[in-house]
Amino acid sequence: xxxxxxxxxxxxxxxxxxxxxxxxxxxxxxxxxxxxxxxxxxxxxxxxxxxxxxxxxxxxxxxxxxxxxxxxxxxxxxxxxxxxxxxxxxxxxxxxxxxxxxxxxxxxxxxxxxxxxxxxxxxxxxxxxxxxxxxxxxxxxxxxxxxxxxxxxxxxxxxxxxxxxxxxxxxxxxxxxxxxxxxxxxxxxxxxxxxxxxxxxxxxxxxxxxxxxxxxxxxxxxxxxxxxxxxxxxxxxxxxxxxxxxxxxxxxxxxxxxxxxxxxxxxxxxxxxxxxxxxxxxxxxxxxxxxxxxxxxxxxxxxxxxxxxxxxxxxxxxxxxxxxxxxxxxxxxxxxxxxxxxxxxxxxxxxxxxxxxxxxxxxxxxxxxxxxxxxxxxxxxxxxxxxxxxxxxxxxxxxxxxxxxxxxxxxxxxxxxxxxxxxxxxxxxxxxxxxxxxxxxxxxxxxxxxxxxxxxxxxxxxxxxxxxxxxxxxxxxxxxxxxxxxxxxxxxxxxxxxxxxxxxxxxxxxxxxxxxxxxxxxxxxxxxxxxxxxxxxxxxxxxxxxxxxxxxxxxxxxxxxxxxxxxxxxxxxxxxxxxxxxxxxxxxxxxxxxxxxxxxxxxxxxxxxxxxxxxxxxxxxxxxxxxxx
Amino acid sequence: xxxxxxxxxxxxxxxxxxxxxxxxxxxxxxxxxxxxxxxxxxxxxxxxxxxxxxxxxxxxxxxxxxxxxxxxxxxxxxxxxxxxxxxxxxxxxxxxxxxxxxxxxxxxxxxxxxxxxxxxxxxxxxxxxxxxxxxxxxxxxxxxxxxxxxxxxxxxxxxxxxxxxxxxxxxxxxxxxxxxxxxxxxxxxxxxxxxxxxxxxxxxxxxxxxxxxxxxxxxxxxxxxxxxxxxxxxxxxxxxxxxxxxxxxxxxxxxxxxxxxxxxxxxxxxx
Numbered sequence: 001x002x003x004x005x006x007x008x009x010x011x012x013x014x015x016x017x018x019x020x021x022x023x024x025x026x027x028x029x030x031x032x033x034x035x036x037x038x039x040x041x042x043x044x045x046x047x048x049x050x051x052x053x054x055x056x057x058x059x060x061x062x063x064x065x066x067x068x069x070x071x072x073x074x075x076x077x078x079x080x081x082x083x084x085x086x087x088x089x090x091x092x093x094x095x096x097x098x099x100x101x102x103x104x105x106x107x108x109x110x111x112x113x114x115x116x117x118x119x120x121x122x123x124x125x126x127x128x129x130x131x132x133x134x135x136x137x138x139x140x141x142x143x144x145x146x147x148x149x150x151x152x153x154x155x156x157x158x159x160x161x162x163x164x165x166x167x168x169x170x171x172x173x174x175x176x177x178x179x180x181x182x183x184x185x186x187x188x189x190x191x192x193x194x195x196x197x198x199x200x201x202x203x204x205x206x207x208x209x210x211x212x213x214x215x216x217x218x219x220x221x222x223x224x225x226x227x228x229x230x231x232x233x234x235x236x237x238x239x240x241x242x243x244x245x246x247x248x249x250x251x252x253x254x255x256x257x258x259x260x261x262x263x264x265x266x267x268x269x270x271x272x273x274x275x276x277x278x279x280x281x282x283x284x285x286x287x288x289x290x291x292x293x294x295x296x297x298x299x300x301x302x303x304x305x306x307x308x309x310x311x312x313x314x315x316x317x318x319x320x321x322x323x324x325x326x327x328x329x330x331x332x333x334x335x336x337x338x339x340x341x342x343x344x345x346x347x348x349x350x351x352x353x354x355x356x357x358x359x360x361x362x363x364x365x366x367x368x369x370x371x372x373x374x375x376x377x378x379x380x381x382x383x384x385x386x387x388x389x390x391x392x393x394x395x396x397x398x399x400x401x402x403x404x405x406x407x408x409x410x411x412x413x414x415x416x417x418x419x420x421x422x423x424x425x426x427x428x429x430x431x432x433x434x435x436x437x438x439x440x441x442x443x444x445x446x447x448x449x450x451x452x453x454x455x456x457x458x459x460x461x462x463x464x465x466x467x468x469x470x471x472x473x474x475x476x477x478x479x480x481x482x483x484x485x486x487x488x489x490x491x492x493x494x495x496x497x498x499x500x501x502x503x504x505x506x507x508x509x510x511x512x513x514x515x516x517x518x519x520x521x522x523x524x525x526x527x528x529x530x531x532x533x534x535x536x537x538x539x540x541x542x543x544x545x546x547x548x549x550x551x552x553x554x555x556x557x558x559x560x561x562x563x564x565x566x567x568x569x570x571x572x573x574x575x576x577x578x579x580x581x582x583x584x585x586x587x588x589x590x591x592x593x594x595x596x597x598x599x600x601x602x603x604x605x606x607x608x609x610x611x612x613x614x615x616x617x618x619x620x621x622x623x624x625x626x627x628x629x
Numbered sequence: 630x631x632x633x634x635x636x637x638x639x640x641x642x643x644x645x646x647x648x649x650x651x652x653x654x655x656x657x658x659x660x661x662x663x664x665x666x667x668x669x670x671x672x673x674x675x676x677x678x679x680x681x682x683x684x685x686x687x688x689x690x691x692x693x694x695x696x697x698x699x700x701x702x703x704x705x706x707x708x709x710x711x712x713x714x715x716x717x718x719x720x721x722x723x724x725x726x727x728x729x730x731x732x733x734x735x736x737x738x739x740x741x742x743x744x745x746x747x748x749x750x751x752x753x754x755x756x757x758x759x760x761x762x763x764x765x766x767x768x769x770x771x772x773x774x775x776x777x778x779x780x781x782x783x784x785x786x787x788x789x790x791x792x793x794x795x796x797x798x799x800x801x802x803x804x805x806x807x808x809x810x811x812x813x814x815x816x817x818x819x820x821x822x823x824x825x826x827x828x829x830x831x832x833x834x835x836x837x838x839x840x841x842x843x844x845x846x847x848x849x850x851x852x853x854x855x856x857x858x859x860x861x862x863x864x865x866x867x868x869x870x871x872x873x874x875x876x877x878x879x880x881x882x883x884x885x886x887x888x889x890x891x892x893x894x895x896x897x898x899x900x
Binding site: 040066070088089110111120128131132155156180181183448465493495496497498499500502558559563564566 | 774802870
């Protein structure tokens with residue numbers, strides 16, 4: 001009976017908010033002019049969790065979508081654990097991507113009238129644990145993640161039919177909030193969710209984001225992964241959505257680093273070989289991947305790229321076992337776990353299947369579970385609310401996911417953001433730029449990276465790099481073909497983030513398939529600071545930029561790096577018959593990691609094994625070369 | 630007569646009973662936790678049945694249903710006995726649970742008033758600085774490189790003495806001139822530190838060095854339009870969002886305040 005009282009109250013409340021006259025339809029239809037070509041880079045996070053994600057709430061997140069949007073927009077908010085939080089610079093766009101499975105469920109379990117749960121011993125136990133203490137809440141969350149990995153969650157949480165009503169109410173309210181904060185031309189708020197497929201704890205997660213607003217989306221609900229773990233099912237949902245609404249939607253794989261080789265496997269989910277239909281669908285649905293985020297960096301691994309002295313960034317702590325740490329990951333699995341290797345596999349598949357399933361651009365995002373999109377080392381709010389900025393022990397705390405494997409707080413990266421070259425700050429322009437892969441990833445700093453490829457460039461074109469780049473070539477994410485056997489030429493520039501560190505170097509990373517059908521990689525240093533004193537060795541390697549980090553102050557000297565690097569580069573090892581890709585990696589000079597700032601703030605002594613100095617970086621989307629048919 | 634009637638304890642008792650009755654009637658519950666009657670009616674049984682179906686995806690057998698009912702009775706009996714013994718007192722879970730419920734109920738009263746333009750204008754007027762439109766600058770900028778302030782200062786003196794800008798300009802892909810640029814636009818390209826330094830600069834001459842993360846710049850402001858108060862239409866969406874968020878926060882605060890006012894609260898060590 002009390003249950004029905006509560007339901008009545010909820011329904012009344014919903015009905016009331018449904019009647020609300022506060023909407024911004026008029027403002028949302030304001031005309032925004034698109035520039036002729038992308039003049040500005042827009043910064044955002046495509047992967048943020050709020051209190052509607054089951055694990056985020058369980059870890060203590062009490063900030064809702066509205067707080068998340070206000071924070072991204074540059075407002076000050078109070079974090080769940082009480083610290084004041086504000087970005088040093090606002091973001092331009094945000095995708096709130098809460099887990100679709102059991103969306104809002106932990107919040108509902110904790111807040112539900114106890115009697116409503118009496119018949120479900122599973123949920124009742126969790127309800128009591130969550131209400132008892134923060135520790136209980138953490139234990140519930142660990143059990144939830146574990147249960148999701150093992151497939152043992154109760155049906156009332158995972159069955160879409162069971163949770164449909166709750167999800168529909170929540171989703172409608174969420175859409176309203178997102179629309180209220182979407183201000184075309186100023187700040188873009190996207191609809192989205194995370195599809196959290198995790199067979200046996202192997203991470204196959206995708207963020208799904210919509211080009212459309214809630215109105216166009218109609219009664220579309222987020223798509224759950226539990227029981228439907230095959231990503232092809234998600235792609236079918238996406239196709240059905242586009243069919244039904246004439247809208248557009250894309251998916252962004254992430255944390256391939258803890259997928260145990262499955263994210264970019266050479267076969268389908270069921271183990272059968274990749275075929276042409278799979279390739280076509282995957283390439284269409286997944287135009288970009290998230291290469292860097294809090295749970296590590298997925299570019300490459302020293303095992304895969306032994307000649308790359310920068311391959312170990314963001315690898316420590318994440319390469320031993322899969323997401324839930326239920327399985328060890330042998331190095332032989334890494335090929336399917338890292339992005340560079342996937343790009344190479346894509347070239348091989350182009351030859352064997354006729355098309356490339358891994359033809360994607362790169363972005364970074366946070367995957368923060370605190371509702372706070374932070375990626376600055378000196379303003380890092382942690383992975384979840386249990387390790388926000390005011391938790392002084394957080395760098396050394398063992399992490400619940402795989403403690404026995406030695407994952408600690410300091411393994412989390414304060415990373416990353418998505419940079420998008422779009423013609424305006426609107427849902428349409430940003431989404432379309434992602435579809436054409438004119439995007440890049442950074443580990444947090446906002447350096448501006450331009451990358452154009454073509455056959456007609458001349459060295460002096462760097463004077464008018466952007467206009468010439470568009471006029472005579474293709475931007476990052478584009479395709480090159482033809483060229484009459486001549487090697488492709490590239491115009492590349494990187495401007496430092498004026499609020500971060502100066503630049504060490506620009507590298508071009510090339511992948512190709514050799515005459516035997518095997519893929520290869522090579523790294524070219526193409527532009528660097530202090531080029532009068534730093535020279536390339538015969539092996540193509542460049543002496544490291546001096547480390548000027550003062551750990552006792554958290555400072556460094558920008559004079560050792562370059563404010564800007566600009567160059568023209570032509571591939572010296574080109575073979576017109578071989579498929580290839582080229583992407584750019586920009587390295588900052590060495591700077592302190594977030595635990596260093598924590599140590600200064602709380603007067604801690606960090607053990608030797610904690611990584612204290614790093615070179616933050618940007619990864620551009622590739623440009624692909626295909627021999628003329 | 631009436632006054633006497635009001636003071637009559639029996640009337641109080643009956644009135645109280647009536648209230649309790651009204652509550653249980655209104656909430657649809659036939660159970661009075663203080664009483665000794667437990668009746669499981671058809672709606673209760675229907676609920677037990679449908680909860681079972683939700684969990685097990687089939688109807689309960691008669692035996693299962695009977696045991697559900699017995700369980701329900703046992704729980705109700707223990708629940709009431711526990712209340713009689715006062716076991717609900719000082720239980721952190723119950724306390725927390727009731728706190729959450731009250732917060733929820735209070736939260737529902739908030740919201741949902743459409744603000745008029747006058748209300749929004751009033752809201753804006755409380756903090757005009759927050760919504761003020763940035764000054765707009767027309768300026769030229771020469772990037773002098775990563776050099777010391779003293780060196781940069783000398784070069785700026787030479788610029789003002791008539792040296793050509795090309796003499797010192799270091800190449801960087803930053804605009805050499807900007808027109809009608811807001812502090813935000815400037816901050817996007819040059820960093821906030823640079824943007825913040827323009828305020829104090831004289832118009833018409835080369836000034837600086839203005840420092841940014843890139844290094845030192847010479848800046849000549851050619852025109853400056855002072856910042857001004859925004860009109861409601863300039864910032865309507867932001868104002869509506871902030872007005873609504875503030876209303877919600879305020880209502881929450883007020884609700885607590887109303888309750889708190891009825892209490893005398895003392896805290897050791899707090900005046």
